[in-house]
Every structure is written in C-alpha cells, then in structure tokens.
Amino acid sequence: MIAILAITAGGLFAVGAYLLLTRSAVRLVLGLALLSHAALLSIFVAGGLVRAKPPLIPDGAIAPPPDAADAVPQALMLTAIVISFAITAFAAVLVQQLVRDAGRDESDPPTARDAEDRA
Template sequence: MATLLAILIGVLYAAGVYLMLRRSLFKLILGLVLLAHGANLLIFTAGGLTRAQPPIIPPDATALPVSSADPLTQALILTAIVIGFSVLAFALVLFHRVYQTSGSDDPDELKVGDR
C-alpha cells in the first residue's frame, strides 16, 4: 500500500506544482491545496501505515497496543490541515482583493511593484 500511496503523493505534488506554474491565481491556489494534500499524505505514509488500529488506548489497557498507528504523525497532520486551511483562506481572500483591485487573475499583471 505504501508504494501505491507513494505514487499518489508524487502525482499530487506534480499536479500541485503544475497548477502553481499556471498564469492564473485561481489555479495557483488550487495547486496549493493539492500540494497540501500531498504533504499530509507524505507525513502519514512516512510514519508507517497501520490498518484500522487508531492510537487510542483501549478501555482495558493502560498503554497503547504496539500494533497501533503512530499518534505523533497524526497530531502533526491534524495541525497541518488546520494551518493549511487558514493559509488557504488567506490566499483566497488575498486573491479576492487583488481581483477587485486589478481586475485580473493573471499574476503577471501584478509585477509592477516587484522591481
């Protein structure tokens, strides 16, 4: 399964990068989201995959059974998802304002101030 996910992660990264290179702010943001999915899955896969044994200590035990999933990667991803959302929201609203200001979705139109 790890191999399959590795390929999937590669595709998500590739698609994200490709979209970010487009001349469209909308696609740039789409790419950002795909990239975030890729990164989350990467952490998840790199931490080791365990099927259907969540990192929750069963009621009759005092420590986590050895076969459980790694709680640390999950905590990291959880954090990353929420942060990713706030970044996305910021990017979207920034785009919103840029569009109101410049009337364009093309990042090349914005490079006046960058020199």
C-alpha cells in the same frame, strides 16, 4: 497500500507544481492547496501505516500494544490541516482582492497597465 498512497502523493505534487507555474492567480492558489494535501499524505505514509490497530491501552496494561498505530503523525496532520486551511483561505481572499483591483485574473499583469499607473 503504501504504494497507492505514495503514487497519489506524487501525483498531487506534480499537479500542484504544474499549477504553481501558471500565470493565473486562482490556479496558483489551487496548486498550493494541492501541494499541502500532498504534504499531508506524505506525513501519513512516512509515519508508517498500520491497519485496524488503534493506539489504545488495554485494560490492565500500562502501554499500548507495540504493533499499534502511531497516533503522532495523525495529530501532526490535524494541526497542519487547520493551518493550511487558514492560510489557503487567506490566499483566496488576497487573490479576490487582486483580481478585483487588476480587473483580470493574472498574478503578474502585463506592463501596459503598469505603465499607465506609473505615468
């Protein structure tokens, strides 16, 4: 299970990094979204995978069983998901503005139009 998740995270990193290197702003935002998913998966794996052992304290005990799943990585992920959603949404709006302003989808428009602007 860890192998599958690790390979998936690695794949997401690869695709995200590839998309980051393209000129298109829209692809760049998609790449960033994929990268944050990859990061979340890494936290999930790094925190240790435990199957079907919820971290609940049984009746009469004062601590969860020692082999129970660790709840912290999931809490971290939940926070990180909210944050990355907000920032990705901001980036998407920014790209929309940029595309509307430049009239085409390139994060770094070629210089012909820049030269016009400066003139």
